[in-house]
Amino acid sequence: MQVPASFAYERASSVRDALDLLRRHGPDARPIAGGHSLLPMMKLRLAEPTVLVDLGGLAELAGVAIEGTNIRFGAMTRHADVLASPVVAEHLPILVDAERVIADPLVRNRGTVGGSLCQADPSEDLSAAFSALRASVVISGTNGDRVVAVRDFHRGPYETAVAHDELVTDVLVPIRPRTGSAYAKVERRAGDWAVAAAGAVLTLDGDRIADAGIGLAAVGATHFVAVEAEESLRGAPATPASFTTAGALAAEHVRPVADQRGPVDYKRHLVEVLVTRTLTRAAARARGEA
Amino acid sequence: MEITVVVNGRPHTRDVEPRLLLTHFLRDELSLTGTHWGCDTTTCGACTVRLDGVPVKSCTVLAVMADGARVDTVEGLATGWGEGDLDPVQQGFMTCHGLQCGFCTPGMLMTSRALLDQDPDPSPETIREAISGQICRCTGYENIVRSVRWAAEAEQAARATAASTEASGVSS
Ligand SMILES: Cc1cc2nc3c(=O)[nH]c(=O)nc-3n(C[C@H](O)[C@H](O)[C@H](O)COP(=O)(O)OP(=O)(O)OC[C@H]3O[C@@H](n4cnc5c(N)ncnc54)[C@H](O)[C@@H]3O)c2cc1C
Ligand code: FES
Ligand code: FES
Numbered sequence A: 001m002q003v004p005a006s007f008a009y010e011r012a013s014s015v016r017d018a019l020d021l022l023r024r025h026g027p028d029a030r031p032i033a034g035g036h037s038l039l040p041m042m043k044l045r046l047a048e049p050t051v052l053v054d055l056g057g058l059a060e061l062a063g064v065a066i067e068g069t070n071i072r073f074g075a076m077t078r079h080a081d082v083l084a085s086p087v088v089a090e091h092l093p094i095l096v097d098a099e100r101v102i103a104d105p106l107v108r109n110r111g112t113v114g115g116s117l118c119q120a121d122p123s124e125d126l127s128a129a130f131s132a133l134r135a136s137v138v139i140s141g142t143n144g145d146r147v148v149a150v151r152d153f154h155r156g157p158y159e160t161a162v163a164h165d166e167l168v169t170d171v172l173v174p175i176r177p178r179t180g181s182a183y184a185k186v187e188r189r190a191g192d193w194a195v196a197a198a199g200a201v202l203t204l205d206g207d208r209i210a211d212a213g214i215g216l217a218a219v220g221a222t223h224f225v226a227v228e229a230e231e232s233l234r235g236a237p238a239t240p241a242s243f244t245t246a247g248a249l250a251a252e253h254v255r256p257v258a259d260q261r262g263p264v265d266y267k268r269h270l271v272e273v274l275v276t277r278t279l280t281r282a283a284a285r286a287r288g289e290a
Numbered sequence B: 001m002e003i004t005v006v007v008n009g010r011p012h013t014r015d016v017e018p019r020l021l022l023t024h025f026l027r028d029e030l031s032l033t034g035t036h037w038g039c040d041t042t043t044c045g046a047c048t049v050r051l052d053g054v055p056v057k058s059c060t061v062l063a064v065m066a067d068g069a070r071v072d073t074v075e076g077l078a079t080g081w082g083e084g085d086l087d088p089v090q091q092g093f094m095t096c097h098g099l100q101c102g103f104c105t106p107g108m109l110m111t112s113r114a115l116l117d118q119d120p121d122p123s124p125e126t127i128r129e130a131i132s133g134q135i136c137r138c139t140g141y142e143n144i145v146r147s148v149r150w151a152a153e154a155e156q157a158a159r160a161t162a163a164s165t166e167a168s169g170v171s172s
Helices: A015-025 A038-043 A079-084 A086-091 A093-100 A113-119 A125-132 A227-233 A240-253 A264-286 B022-029 B088-095 B105-118 B124-130 B142-167
Strands: A008-011 A029-032 A051-054 A064-067 A070-074 A136-141 A144-149 A154-156 A167-174 A179-187 A194-205 A208-217 B002-007 B010-015 B048-051 B054-057 B070-072
Touching: A008 A015, A015 A029, A015 A051, A015 A136, A015 A167, A029 A038, A064 A086, A070 A086, A070 A113, A079 A093, A079 A113, A086 A093, A093 A125, A093 A179, A093 A194, A113 A125, A113 A167, A125 A179, A125 A194, A125 A208, A179 A264, A194 A264, A208 A227, A208 A240, A208 A264, A227 A240, A240 A264, B010 B022, B022 B048, B048 B105, B054 B105, B088 B105, B088 B142, B105 B124, B105 B142, B124 B142
Parallel strands: A008 A051, A029 A051, B002 B070
Antiparallel strands: A064 A070, A070 A167, A136 A144, A136 A167, A179 A194, A194 A208, B002 B010, B048 B054, B048 B070
């Protein structure tokens, strides 16, 4: 039986209260959202927080809404709520594609947007998808809020820009016209973490690509993105040839490691195929064809 | 830490360690051993219960996180419908051989009930997706899908009968 080490438990009544609790209890206190990454780590004693501050009751942090030119995701929005959101379905098909293949419906009923980003697991699908979308993350501390681009948010595996006495409260995704997006993942079995996964966001200007975002999970891409491939697309014609070139560039620059999910060459090959495929699908969606 | 959890409609107050998992709270503190405990790693779904109506893996929820919440387990499922008061999903699993060893069954039943509460007429694909976080080593899943379809159809038939009885003005 896997049992976490002992800890004290506090339930936060507001964001302010959560921040106070985290500050008061010091660096060994941790917020807990869905607990679907933290509790497994605590059972394995890979994490031994002395105090857990439960964000579960903070309704103010849940929900997806359009706010001005952004779509706002509260940190406590569950995976299942992202998948069920009409706003997401209309504007961000990349997140629908991604959420369908994140874990399983039961895990998606608990796991949250904020927890996914803060876990900073190199295989986290939402990190790749939000990076492709060039989202920003709102971080709250007792001294106020700051906004960090998601591409500056992840500092390395399991490391983020969030200090021990801060919280992620929101993720903001800009709404862009003439834009399509898609996500695809190869997994060994239903509900597993990715062998490799890619997400693409394309903004078109007639037949040309005005802007591109490419996110990658599980393949050692710095900040979860393929910048060289993105660069090759900017201003290029939105054609299969451009997408194939971008796929090859992305594959060249990733640094996957061999593990039980597959060897390096295989993962590189997947990056090439998945980037090309998601770009093609994103372009079709930008044109309103799919 | 003292917590109160409403399990199958009845409040239970216990003093528990914060590290106690909901599965063990149900099994060891309340002796509700219908909720099974399998992998301990959020993989098998044998421990699935409904938390405020939503099916979750109870081996990855702290009992203290359920303080003040409603938890429904397989023990509360039979509420006066079919043979021996079984719920239609239980009756379906019995009729269509949705179980063999029965280890995965409590979790499968809770997920199936939650699905039918949301979607009274799910396609086989929808059922497969709904139970995709749960492992059955025996049935090969086919009969589980059939069992849930059986329950959906039985409930629809019951509703149609109730509606026509009402329409014809017959009182019972
Ligand atoms: C069986 C299984 C399969 C999975 N498969 C996948 C998969 O295929 N793809 C995938 O992407 N993910 C997968 N996951 C992970 C899942 O998406 C997790 O739910 C998610 O990573 C973490 O969300 P959470 O809310 O549970 O976070 P928690 O476990 O509660 O927290 C994770 C970390 O983030 C911190 N934290 C949480 N919220 C905040 C906040 N608002 N501010 C600051 N810090 C915060 C916590 O302190 C902790 O360090 C899987 C999980 C399981 C159990
Ligand atoms: S015991 Fe909870 S998922 Fe296996
Ligand atoms: S009936 Fe044996 S595991 Fe499902």
